[in-house]
Amino acid sequence: MTKLSVNINKVATLRNSRGGNNPDVLQVALDCEKFGAQGITVHPRPDERHIRYSDVRGIRPLVKTEMNIEGNPIPKYIDLVLEVRPTQVTLVPDADDQLTSNHGWDTKANRAFLTDVIGRFKEAGIRTSIFVDADQEMVAAAKECGTDRVELYTEPYAAGYMDDRAEAIRPFVEAARTAREVGLGLNAGHDLSLVNLHYFHENIPWLDEVSIGHALICDALYMGLHPTIQAYLKCLR
């Protein structure tokens, strides 16, 4: 079974645009679960322009499914994750001022650093995942860092889907096979949508989790949050 984890960063971005607490990010997290989401993802950035560190602390006790915290393991992020103890932490190599995530880790060049950070989170009983490009070498090297899972960065798949979806999925199937062979769990995310999700899942049915935010929240503007979450779940059946 592939779990759908809803990334609620975009809801926080909307709230932050006016100050105040509308929409209420904590309530949206609860409602996503009520409407069928099997996890909640947040990605606090150092400048807190999307989800805030205080949101992460507020959401943790409310989430009854799985909580996934994504981000660059700078010291204050590591402290937050160890304090909040989510189900899963996903390490993403974002620069401070990056608009959004746009690449995975070089797991060979950063092996010592990643091994150390992964070890600290695993010691605290937190499942770990490393954000990687669809590159078999990077997936295999992620295993050597001691992580439980990898998350494949799917933006290139989403970008290539309309032109030639068979070609766009190819490196992802290869990377996913490597993950399975070396015994890593498998997540995926970034720009997955109602257009491209079903084909992705059909080709990689052993996926453990997808985390989806931007397209899902956009769809919810038209369809409503409950029908939207149900539509995404249908793509994963």
Ligand SMILES: CC(=O)[C@@H](O)[C@H](O)COP(=O)(O)O
């Ligand atoms: C790692 C990843 O792909 C997501 O966490 C994504 O970066 C979230 O995007 P925003 O923070 O831009 O909403």
Ligand SMILES: NCC(=O)COP(=O)(O)O
């Ligand atoms: N890890 C990917 C994620 O959480 C959501 O990415 P996106 O759907 O907002 O592009």
